Amino acid sequence: MKMRKLMSLALAGVMVLSLAACGGGGSNAPASSDSGDAAASTEASAGGSLQVNIWDNNQLAGLQEIADEWSATSGVTAKINVVDWDNYWTLLEAGASGGQMPDVFWMHSNTAQMYMENDLLLNLDDYIAADDAIDLNNYYEGIVSLYNSNGHQYALPKDHDTIALLYNQAIFDKYGVETPTDDWTWEDVYNAAAAISEAGAADGVYGYAINTSNNQDGWYNLVYDYGAQVITDDHKGTTIGSDAGKAGMEMMRKILTVAAPQATVAETGTDSLFQSNLVAMITQGSWMINSFYKAESHADYKWAMMPYADVNGNGACDKGERWSAYNGLGWAISASCANPDAAYSLISYFCNEAGQKKQAELGVTMAGYKGVSEEFANAFEGMDVSPFVRIEEEGDLYFRPYTRNTTVWEDALQQQGAFLDAWQNPEDPAVMATACDNAQAIIEEAIANE
Amino acid sequence: MGKKKGMTAAEKREAIWGWAFILPTMIGLIVLNFYPAIQTVYQSFCKTGDFGKGNIFIGLGNYTKIMADGELWQSLWNTVKYAIIEVPFSVVIALLLAVLLNRKMKGVSFYRTVFFLPMVCAPAAVAMVWKWLYNQQFGLLNNIFHTKTAWISDPKIAWISVAVIGVWSILGYNMVLFISGLQEIPHDYYEAADIDGASEVRQFFNITVPLLSPTTFFIVQTRIIGALTVFDLMFMVMDKTNVALSKVQSVVYLFYQYSFTNGNKGMGSTIVMILVVFIMILTFILQQAEKKLVYHA
Numbered sequence: 008m009k010m011r012k013l014m015s016l017a018l019a020g021v022m023v024l025s026l027a028a029c030g031g032g033g034s035n036a037p038a039s040s041d042s043g044d045a046a047a048s049t050e051a052s053a054g055g056s057l058q059v060n061i062w063d064n065n066q067l068a069g070l071q072e073i074a075d076e077w078s079a080t081s082g083v084t085a086k087i088n089v090v091d092w093d094n095y096w097t098l099l100e101a102g103a104s105g106g107q108m109p110d111v112f113w114m115h116s117n118t119a120q121m122y123m124e125n126d127l128l129l130n131l132d133d134y135i136a137a138d139d140a141i142d143l144n145n146y147y148e149g150i151v152s153l154y155n156s157n158g159h160q161y162a163l164p165k166d167h168d169t170i171a172l173l174y175n176q177a178i179f180d181k182y183g184v185e186t187p188t189d190d191w192t193w194e195d196v197y198n199a200a201a202a203i204s205e206a207g208a209a210d211g212v213y214g215y216a217i218n219t220s221n222n223q224d225g226w227y228n229l230v231y232d233y234g235a236q237v238i239t240d241d242h243k244g245t246t247i248g249s250d251a252g253k254a255g256m257e258m259m260r261k262i263l264t265v266a267a268p269q270a271t272v273a274e275t276g277t278d279s280l281f282q283s284n285l286v287a288m289i290t291q292g293s294w295m296i297n298s299f300y301k302a303e304s305h306a307d308y309k310w311a312m313m314p315y316a317d318v319n320g321n322g323a324c325d326k327g328e329r330w331s332a333y334n335g336l337g338w339a340i341s342a343s344c345a346n347p348d349a350a351y352s353l354i355s356y357f358c359n360e361a362g363q364k365k366q367a368e369l370g371v372t373m374a375g376y377k378g379v380s381e382e383f384a385n386a387f388e389g390m391d392v393s394p395f396v397r398i399e400e401e402g403d404l405y406f407r408p409y410t411r412n413t414t415v416w417e418d419a420l421q422q423q424g425a426f427l428d429a430w431q432n433p434e435d436p437a438v439m440a441t442a443c444d445n446a447q448a449i450i451e452e453a454i455a456n457e
Numbered sequence: 458m459g460k461k462k463g464m465t466a467a468e469k470r471e472a473i474w475g476w477a478f479i480l481p482t483m484i485g486l487i488v489l490n491f492y493p494a495i496q497t498v499y500q501s502f503c504k505t506g507d508f509g510k511g512n513i514f515i516g517l518g519n520y521t522k523i524m525a526d527g528e529l530w531q532s533l534w535n536t537v538k539y540a541i542i543e544v545p546f547s548v549v550i551a552l553l554l555a556v557l558l559n560r561k562m563k564g565v566s567f568y569r570t571v572f573f574l575p576m577v578c579a580p581a582a583v584a585m586v587w588k589w590l591y592n593q594q595f596g597l598l599n600n601i602f603h604t605k606t607a608w609i610s611d612p613k614i615a616w617i618s619v620a621v622i623g624v625w626s627i628l629g630y631n632m633v634l635f636i637s638g639l640q641e642i643p644h645d646y647y648e649a650a651d652i653d654g655a656s657e658v659r660q661f662f663n664i665t666v667p668l669l670s671p672t673t674f675f676i677v678q679t680r681i682i683g684a685l686t687v688f689d690l691m692f693m694v695m696d697k698t699n700v701a702l703s704k705v706q707s708v709v710y711l712f713y714q715y716s717f718t719n720g721n722k723g724m725g726s727t728i729v730m731i732l733v734v735f736i737m738i739l740t741f742i743l744q745q746a747e748k749k750l751v752y753h754a
Contacts, residue, residue: 097717104509121507121720211594219698270610273696274592415719423703431700 059087060109062095065297069371077356083349103127108341110350114162117413123156129340131160134351140359146375149406150335162337163358164375168293170331171394177307178287182206187311193258201265203287213267216277216286219421223332224292229255231330232316238408248447263433293395312394329402416453501726519727532711540684542620547627555635573629584693587622615701638672667752674751708732
């Protein structure tokens, strides 16, 4: 009898543990931040602690180092929690509706407008005016204005990012294909990808890989290279269904015919395929450098500037033919933060010149502060990441397309009824043209409903 | 039948204490279940604003819109297909396992534990492991059988692949329920059958199956409801850009997509309401069937 009782107790224990593990693993955010919030609200009144939420694990170590430096001077501890991208927004929205937001957190162009308009973020105007260390003119304009609503500033620019072409030197060498240079057009990418995919077929190696979800770091850029816009400058429309937009996506389609099949890309992921040395080229954003820098075969991984589209056919890259998306996160403070002074002091520390330099030096991300790109380029010993910086001079930047509720159309574009159809059928140009028309309609409908 | 008049002081005290004891559960239910349920009904008639503010009442607008959209019906059909695989297989296999493990043999508790283990694992972790087993290029399944099957990307078979995970995960739980049901069957019947010379197979179909039918019915009913509300398997196993997703995604997945990814709580509530009505109708039919199918000794 005793034995049975013990067994049932043990079983119950295991089940409770697995529940906890589910909370911790599946949606790791809620469990950790609930306890964290409780701790923060009790300690904050004593001036003790701030709850900070971010979504990128690659940046945790560097940011925590800067935050600890700040803690040493301010006496307030800052605990940074990482919540993965999808759950981050679910959690933040639930927190915003229920009045339980973290004190300090990242804002993103996808949702910034919604949060600002609903007064969920602390208005920083007075703080910035009183702060000698922050002058908004020193930051990338697009990022400053992104976090500005009705003339009020709701977040400080944390960083900015650009896109570059990543290639695996070893694969190019193995199949005797010339490696990408800054003078490459998308046509060159196609030729190289075709050569590698053909030669590497027996080894399961592909020349190129891109999924419909690689938008900002992928096909968006082709749309701009050929002269169209995913979202127009006024954030009220799109020209993706125009002839120029279709020309860009037609180039994409051509590359897809020699790239890894969509099913493979969806099941395994382009980054995993690349890091398994099964794909020769992908495009990626500067926020991902760390992940490739620390990868097993990082010595083979090289970056090149984004290819351009020789639209006018003069054999050179002219203005408006080479584009990279850029985006910037913002450090925001919850409007209901119990200790706004300490929270502002922290984000000011992250965003002033010294903090931004340090963030670049540590290789966390490129700065939101202008003029510290050198520090970032030097942060990765043995890996040349200058293509991310050079495109700012030698190409054009467009801000990551966003509207008031970006996710609605952004997700729809990646799925059936839009570009997934074309990714499935790369051989047929008509499917891609229809997908562009569908995309145009999807975006217009989404904006109309906002 | 005097109501309050007839109550003695002792009865009154008892009644008060009775209420006091169920109060914590009542409050929990009201705050965590009833209130959200009523809110869901209300929001399904609204064009909801951001962060739960500024809801505009639009009557049946959400219903007419979602019902005209093929996505809902496709998802409902996907869910039903999932249930058609999950429920019968998990019940039949669990019953066989339960009969085999309800005997005196060496290591019975070891086997029972092994079959119950998937139930103890976090569903998200289970789904992750299966996702990599199924992987077309690097998965264990294709490597063992030297095939190139797109287990979770081929719309024709992906729904079966996902349902298999469902069967595997729930098997142990159903088995435990069946074992407890089996132990309630008096042994006399089997002894009598032995004397009469009935074979084991005959005993199984003529004694075990009918006497177990209340348990079977309970499991079938709870499993149908469970299968119709499936979400985590699809969510964890299928990437957003998986071409088979639209042929596999469940109604609850669609609800998640609308409510949390797109931030459209009103439409999400509408989808859930339709699912609730569907389950209610099904449960009613099952309850009617119980009278005919279940053998009460």
